Amino acid sequence: MSYSPIPLATLFKSLAIFLGLVLLMFYISLKKNTHFHQFNLLANFTQNWQASVPITNTPTNISHIVYGIVGSMNTWKHKNSYVKSWWRPNVTRGYLFLDRDPTMDFLPWSSSYPPFRVNENFIKRSLYKNIVRPDQVRIVRTVMETFKQGDEDVRWYVMADDDTIVFVDNLVEVLAKYDHSKYMYIGANSECIKSNFDFSFDMAFGGAGYALSYPLAAALAKVFDKCIQRYTHLWVSDFMLYSCLSDLVVSLTHQKGFHQIDLVGDISGLLSAHPQIPLLSLHHLDTIDPIFPFMNRSESINHLMKASKVDHSRLLQQTICYHRPSNWSFSVSWGYSVHIYENIFPRSYLRKPIETFRPWRKERPPLYMFNTRPWPPGNPCCEAPHVFYFDSIEKSEGNQTVTTYVRASPRGLAACSSSGNFSADPITQIQVFSSPAAKHMEVLHYSWYRKRSLLQCFT
Ligand SMILES: *[C@@H]1O[C@H](CO)[C@@H](O)[C@H](O)[C@H]1NC(C)=O
Numbered sequence: 001m002s003y004s005p006i007p008l009a010t011l012f013k014s015l016a017i018f019l020g021l022v023l024l025m026f027y028i029s030l031k032k033n034t035h036f037h038q039f040n041l042l043a044n045f046t047q048n049w050q051a052s053v054p055i056t057n058t059p060t061n062i063s064h065i066v067y068g069i070v071g072s073m074n075t076w077k078h079k080n081s082y083v084k085s086w087w088r089p090n091v092t093r094g095y096l097f098l099d100r101d102p103t104m105d106f107l108p109w110s111s112s113y114p115p116f117r118v119n120e121n122f123i124k125r126s127l128y129k130n131i132v133r134p135d136q137v138r139i140v141r142t143v144m145e146t147f148k149q150g151d152e153d154v155r156w157y158v159m160a161d162d163d164t165i166v167f168v169d170n171l172v173e174v175l176a177k178y179d180h181s182k183y184m185y186i187g188a189n190s191e192c193i194k195s196n197f198d199f200s201f202d203m204a205f206g207g208a209g210y211a212l213s214y215p216l217a218a219a220l221a222k223v224f225d226k227c228i229q230r231y232t233h234l235w236v237s238d239f240m241l242y243s244c245l246s247d248l249v250v251s252l253t254h255q256k257g258f259h260q261i262d263l264v265g266d267i268s269g270l271l272s273a274h275p276q277i278p279l280l281s282l283h284h285l286d287t288i289d290p291i292f293p294f295m296n297r298s299e300s301i302n303h304l305m306k307a308s309k310v311d312h313s314r315l316l317q318q319t320i321c322y323h324r325p326s327n328w329s330f331s332v333s334w335g336y337s338v339h340i341y342e343n344i345f346p347r348s349y350l351r352k353p354i355e356t357f358r359p360w361r362k363e364r365p366p367l368y369m370f371n372t373r374p375w376p377p378g379n380p381c382c383e384a385p386h387v388f389y390f391d392s393i394e395k396s397e398g399n400q401t402v403t404t405y406v407r408a409s410p411r412g413l414a415a416c417s418s419s420g421n422f423s424a425d426p427i428t429q430i431q432v433f434s435s436p437a438a439k440h441m442e443v444l445h446y447s448w449y450r451k452r453s454l455l456q457c458f459t
């Protein structure tokens with residue numbers, strides 16, 4: 001008998017090939033699995049879109065938007081007047097999310113409030129282990145919980161705080177311009193450079209309100225809890241959302257008109273020089289002075305809403321004009337204020353807000369994402385305006401709207417001598433005649449030393 005052993009080298013070679021084959025097969029099956037998984041995931045998303053976003057060309061209207069408003073039972077007493085100022089019962093759709101059940105003094109729940117929901121008690125779940133800020137996780141999960149209410153025929157989910165004022169009709173018109181069947185994340189960042197620097201210049205600040213298209217909300221809801229787990233160390237809900245959306249390869253579409261108002265004090269300078277862009281929201285109304293000096297905060301907002309109800313697209317739109325015989329400049333912020341300067345200033349100057357406000361936190365300049373005019377000004381007689389605030393609104397003949405603005409207080413300064421010493425002190429009120437057909441023109445009426453004057457102002 002002869003014995004012929006397999007040479008050791010050959011054995012090793014076969015073993016190596018065999019191992020290689022096993023590894024290759026393992027790799028292929030892994031690839032197949034991930035492929036299958038992804039395909040499955042996509043299939044489900046597509047299914048969902050088709051079910052809830054019928055491919056139609058009908059214009060977007062108020063019923064296509066579902067709001068998720070983040071509230072808290074402790075503060076609802078002070079915030080409900082803000083929500084009531086814009087919420088339209090049985091017309092606007094959505095929910096107020098609370099941290100706990102309403103207390104007896106709010107029951108039965110008023111039908112002039114959005115219906116309430118209590119946020120899921122996520123803290124108990126083992127999922128969330130190292131949460132730095134449970135309140136922020138509650139806030140950000142409201143996006144998903146709003147989606148999970150399962151409303152039908154939704155194109156947009158709009159998130160806001162209980163101290164956010166939403167200008168619903170303008171929002172409908174603005175959102176209608178975007179494709180709701182795509183992944184869309186629409187909002188605005190903060191007025192303050194430092195706030196944006198600390199988080200991201202491309203993050204939507206939630207108090208200003210932001211919109212997610214239905215397909216994006218659906219995609220997000222699927223992965224949200226897993227995603228938040230990755231970001232439990234973060235301190236701010238908006239940044240968690242921004243991080244999760246970035247992971248879904250979605251970036252912010254900047255939309256002007258949402259206002260976070262990371263400001264304190266008197267924001268009249270900002271509201272008096274609003275660009276020609278629909279006003280979408282105002283936030284932080286508790287941290288700023290009442291926007292009309294002769295009213296409290298909630299009255300102020302309801303007052304602004306009076307103008308909004310008559311001509312929402314005109315609200316705060318700035319138009320500028322000049323009265324050459326007296327060397328005056330006029331700046332109108334429709335439905336809010338009129339400023340008269342005893343000097344001729346170019347539009348580029350008058351479009352810059354007067355810095356009547358301060359930033360959220362004390363920082364080193366530059367402070368803001370926009371240019372401002374210093375306040376108080378270097379030459380008050382010529383640079384400080386006579387300020388008139390919106391008082392009343394009525395319809396006149398020929399579909400014209402007349403808004404009346406009254407002087408807030410005497411200016412208490414000498415006339416501007418460099419341009420002719422024409423004091424605007426005698427003017428006590430200004431009427432602005434607007435015609436819906438002439439979007440970018442206003443006609444001003446005022447009397448000056450018993451003379452009636454008439455001026456045409458343009459954007
Ligand atoms: C897709 O939907 C089906 C049925 O609705 C479900 O069983 C399956 O788990 C879903 N797949 C994924 C990846 O979510």
Ligand SMILES: *[C@@H]1O[C@H](CO)[C@@H](O)[C@H](O)[C@H]1NC(C)=O
Nearest residue numbers: 056058059060061062063064
């Ligand atoms: C909004 O449009 C849908 C059709 O897409 C229609 O069914 C609904 O009645 C409209 N709602 C309002 C308030 O016009």
Ligand SMILES: *[C@@H]1O[C@H](CO)[C@@H](O)[C@H](O)[C@H]1NC(C)=O
Nearest residue numbers: 088089090091110111112113
């Ligand atoms: C809203 O609709 C419900 C049911 O149709 C009705 O009971 C309620 O009075 C309505 N609320 C308002 C404020 O119109």
Ligand SMILES: *[C@@H]1O[C@H](CO)[C@@H](O)[C@H](O)[C@H]1NC(C)=O
Nearest residue numbers: 078081295296297298299300
């Ligand atoms: C604001 O003024 C209105 C009307 O005068 C009043 O009803 C309301 O209680 C006031 N609100 C606050 C917070 O003082």
Ligand SMILES: *[C@@H]1O[C@H](CO)[C@@H](O)[C@H](O)[C@H]1NC(C)=O
Nearest residue numbers: 396397398399400435436437
């Ligand atoms: C006022 O507006 C209505 C509807 O927009 C229009 O039918 C009417 O002709 C207008 N009237 C005048 C005097 O312009």
Ligand SMILES: *[C@@H]1O[C@H](CO)[C@@H](O)[C@H](O)[C@H]1NC(C)=O
Nearest residue numbers: 324325326327418419420421
């Ligand atoms: C308007 O201002 C200009 C420049 O300051 C000045 O030269 C002119 O005399 C002024 N017009 C009147 C009517 O005072």
Ligand SMILES: *[C@@H]1O[C@H](CO)[C@@H](O)[C@H](O)[C@H]1NC(C)=O
Nearest residue numbers: 415416417418419420421422
């Ligand atoms: C404005 O009045 C001052 C003081 O009365 C005078 O010195 C100045 O020349 C006047 N300016 C003009 C442009 O008339």
